[in-house]
Amino acid sequence: MTERILKMPRLGETMDEGKIVGFLVKPGDSFRRGDSIIEIETDKTVAEFPALGDGTLNEWIGAIGDHVVVGAPLARIDIGSGPDWTDDGGESASSPEEPAALHPARTAGSSNALIIADLDMPRLGETMEEGRIVRWLKAAGDQFERGEAVLEIETDKTVAEFPALVSGKLIEVLRLEGDMVTVGEAIARIEVATDAVVQKGEVVDPEAVAPADLPARVAQKPGASGNAGRTRATPLARRLARQKGLDINSLSGSGRRGRVEKEDVLAAASGTQADTDVKFVALAKGRVAYTDIGPKNARTLLLLHGFSGDRTTWSGIASGLRRAGFRVIVPDLPAHGLTTIDASHPEELSEFLPAFLDALSIRQVDIVAHSLGAVVATAFASAHPASVSSLTLVAPAGLGSEIDAGFVSGMAQATSAGEIAHLLRRIAAKPVELTAALAGEIAATMAKGRLKELAKAIIGPSGQRADIVASLDRQSRSKPVRILFGLQDRIIPWQQVTVLSPFIGVHFFAQSGHMPQWDETKDVLALILGVMGEDNE
Known part of the structure; x- marks a missing residue:
């Protein structure tokens, strides 16, 4: 057994400590590079942190809710015979068994040559079609290590720092700060080890890393994931499930390979999943x-x-x-x-x-x-x-006596999805995310007229009767x-x-x-x- 200590990562330049929000693997579970293993709250966001290499969790150090200083121990893990991806500059950093991806300074003449690859705009969420580059955290010529933030991206829902999963070098910035870029479009060129890049045409699971996709299309090793027993869910779906008091493991996923999506959680919270x-x-x-x-x-x-x-x-x-x-x-x-x-x-x-x-x-x-x-x-x-x-x-x-009589009468008499959507915007401080299909179902129910007489009895000339x-x-x-x-x-x-x-x-x-x-x-x-x-x- 080769046990190593996994430390609290720095997920952003201003991050000094992180709060443990959730453990995504349990002691004894194996995981692969790219598998999300822990959810961390920083001063800016909540993100699932992906493993930067393969391993098995021996023990979590600390508990959910703990605030942990950057660099302090998070877990004990067994990395087996693989490279020490937990290394932060100690003696194991120079181990000859480590792959070339950890040494971007190697030349094309080495056994693992370097290659120039495109870094594409990642998809940071299921609904994301484009993102705005808020800030580059690295300049052309800068080296970066695995887990280090490369740039800051604004989506339709949040602003997140995008981490690298392989070490490399930023060669050229293709899109500038403030640019709105379509998902999949190249935003930079980077230098990484050849064996860390997927050849054109190969497919990488876009949910293998959260909150961002793998930079430069990092390859996954074949084989069953160590998280096979854990419900597949997007980070946003897990966060929404906790907020709404739902057990993520009890939900049916509509995403690829049964993954639980944001919409599945919202449907369960509003009761629109199959009852x-x-x-x-x-x-x-x-x-x-x-x-x-x-x-x-x-x-x-x-x-x-x-x-x-x-x-x-x-x-x-x-x-x-x-x-x-x-x-x-x-x-x-x-x-x-x-x-x-x-x-x-x-x-x-x-x-x-x-x-x-x-x-x-x-x-x-x-x-x-x-x-x-x-x-x-x-x-x-x-x-x-x-x-x-x-x-x-x-x-x-x-x-x-005071009440929004228009809401009561409006719901009782609504016959269209549009009316329902407008009315439901009044009921919650947070946006009520309603699909057109669901709004149509509610409208069809209201159109039966079962509530019309009840609505008249609730509201009198001066307001509430009760x-x-x-x-x-x-x-x-x-x-x-x-x-x-x-x-x-x-x-x-x-x-x-x-x-x-x-x-x-x-x-x-x-x-x-x-x-x-x-x-x-x-x-x-x-x-x-x-x-x-x-x-x-």
Whole structure:
């Protein structure tokens, strides 16, 4: 065994330390050059760091969340009989077994000659078609080492420093700072070892390195990857999955070779992936669609969506609660989703709950509800106080008269994808990424007209008709009641919380709109879990 220490790399000129965001391989896993092995947050970005050579992970040094100084130990790895790619200038740097790629100063007469190759504009993300050169970090004639940043590139989503995976020399800069360059177009000429360059016509996996492609089309050795057991996913997909509380390993990938893409995560978060887990229970007035995840004997949370939503709006939160060991029930409310029960008035929305929970043999629940769902939750808790252990209401309706009536009536009457796209831009602080197909599906559902009468009952001449203030005051005397509001909410003003009882806890989210469970999923999940813990004390 040839054990070496992998150190925190410098991913940018201003980087002095990095934060460990995630481990992408586990002790005992083998990996190849180009495989992403750890995710690091710097002062500028979050990036997956690729292995600069083959090896096996023996042990991670440190833990997720640790801040590690550049050059400090990250891991113990076994490099086997291969070159010491972890070397930072120590004695092994002159080992004769190392390949010519580590020694760009060798001449064409050596056993591994040098060659001039094009460095192309890399694809730094699935949606990237072009990038702008922000800054060259090397000048013509400069040498660079593997892992060293060569230039800074701006894409449609971020600015990232692009690292080299082979040592070499920058011969000529072809495109200048400020130039917008199409992916695949040559931006420079570099000198590298012949055996580090893929011949024209050969294909290199563009996801072998993150966040950037391999410079000068670096070749991969044949054979199975040591990460074969790990779900293939783009760096952005992994980051979005963590933000939205989703288990990346539970998602189906639509990318090449089953890779999980950004769109797959967004689809799962919005519930538009194939819904194979939906269940149905037949009640007297119709069929209720719902999901039921987590241990059946665990403490149970009931999640209620808002107007024009369905069970899928809670996907990220539900996944996080399940991982925390809770049972999570998420139904489609009457007049919504796949539930066949109709409703023309808010009071009718809670009528199905006693029979629904009884059919599932559930006697007590903690309720988390959003917007109009808060009216439903409060009505049920008032009528069945012993059945509800706690209430967590997100952007609740019913606290005041003001509301975006145009959003309510617009969703109820929408018939086109364009209308849906415009309306959904109002609900979250972060852009709601909606494909044309999904917008069309939502429009087709809204065009059925199931929500028209309900919309009329929600909004009166002076605004909201529902009033849950007094009921919440009573509930707060006997159980935990929490209100969560986004300060950028454009549907219901957060200032309405000023009418609430002092016994009710209120939490604000500075970077959230009407959907904090989408905008700041992790924090919302943490607060819900906090309520669960508080109630256990």
